[in-house]
Amino acid sequence: MTVLRILQLLGGAVFAASGALAAGRKQMDLLGVLVIALVTSIGGGTIRDLLLDRPVFWIADPAFLAISLIAAIVTLVYVRWLHPPEKALEIADALGLGLFTISGTQIALAAGAPGIVAVVMGTITGVAGGAIRDVLSAEIPLILRKGELYATAAIAGSLVYLGLARGGAPESSAAAVGMITTIALRFAAIAWGLSLPVFRLRDPR
């Protein structure tokens, strides 16, 4: 079992948990919650694999489906009987974002993509599952809302990883630093409300 695979499985589990927590805020039935958890977990990597014309990861290896379903069910049981920590959703989501962004960047580079494309692929892997989750819930995706630094955190972590790996750093150190960059930026945005400036048109029409 490679490190990349472990990162992907971990990322899938925490994103499934975040999907289950997000769906729990809507009036959805149990199966709807599982569908949302699964989509959040496998959506980003699925789009990445389609774009790179690789075999879709959870079809090639259904363990990813099983892990995501188990993580979603454990989350449901947990929040039903125990009081989840405040911001549990944001924390799970930030961890998933870091894990998936870097593993997506690694996969794209391994598939021969140039650097700019690998950064886009890492970002897609990190943010698309959550974006589909939000679209299915008829909300403007978190990634686009102001004051979240969501795509910003993914792009920054992916660029840091790419720079370190190109600069000759050991693969695992580069990946760890990239992930920490993404997760730390998201935590900072959540904790202190950091944000990029909002773009406002002076007179749109």
Next chain:
Amino acid sequence: MTVLRILQLLGGAVFAASGALAAGRKQMDLLGVLVIALVTSIGGGTIRDLLLDRPVFWIADPAFLAISLIAAIVTLVYVRWLHPPEKALEIADALGLGLFTISGTQIALAAGAPGIVAVVMGTITGVAGGAIRDVLSAEIPLILRKGELYATAAIAGSLVYLGLARGGAPESSAAAVGMITTIALRFAAIAWGLSLPVFRLRDPR
């Protein structure tokens, strides 16, 4: 003409009709209605084919496009001059769900997918077209709303088909029983308001 192909064409026609009926409830122009009907009809199978890396069915065989367009136009003419039966949309949609879920499961198995993946593919084939229709109409997809048993009906029918086919039942009997399972569950949900329990977080934040 194989039985599978007939099921697919029939499913495409009833889903196109359901898409046209759904779009008729929004303020859309005639072409917008046809676009929604087409998306509802071919959306699920398109995603299935992309995920399985098969040629997309309506590109390989444009008869599917023609059938869907004709079904949508006939539906428009019909509802303009005749009074459609109550619940016409729900009935067409339930038939399409049963036809597409089983044919999607069959196609995935024929492409060599393991059982759990085939069930997911059958469910996607059945529900994704309607989900895209709802997303384009800026609504939370029917599949996720409580009290609908929508994805539940698809998953149950697909599992029944898979169990019977694996257990040695003749292909056509297994397919028929699977389809009836899905359609009957949806009808029951519509008629008696059956539902899965709604998942509610005690204190989400």
Next chain:
Amino acid sequence: MTVLRILQLLGGAVFAASGALAAGRKQMDLLGVLVIALVTSIGGGTIRDLLLDRPVFWIADPAFLAISLIAAIVTLVYVRWLHPPEKALEIADALGLGLFTISGTQIALAAGAPGIVAVVMGTITGVAGGAIRDVLSAEIPLILRKGELYATAAIAGSLVYLGLARGGAPESSAAAVGMITTIALRFAAIAWGLSLPVFRLRDPR
């Protein structure tokens, strides 16, 4: 550099500008605006390439990503300091629609698709990016709203191009006339409020 490539690059630039203008009407941060601009610019062609099982154009040639990002940033700077002309969004969008619809039709024909499929592919190339932009903004896509002639303009231009090219007209003339058809129809819809009849059910339930 072929004419087709120039059309695609130009279409990408004007769609990126239209995406940036559209995002500027929402409360999004700077990076959110760039993401929306990029999605609007590359979304339609990406779906076309996935459906036709071609290499995705911006992965094969990252120049498209660079052009779109530059166009989006120039648009942001421009509207911040200068007063954009009224209807700037609609005009950029109409130009992108014409350029992308015809280039998408050409690409599908070159990939061996039959005529009806090529028209659908041209229309998808033209309209899907804007539709994803609208869905991400939690709005009903422009393409489906009444009184816009949006998909109508794309389909008409694609059909005109197909007819002329099949009828023996020189490729570049056929493309030019097709593009002008699409752009002129959109301008007419914007200027005079032309529209197709709205489809209304007598008694939907």
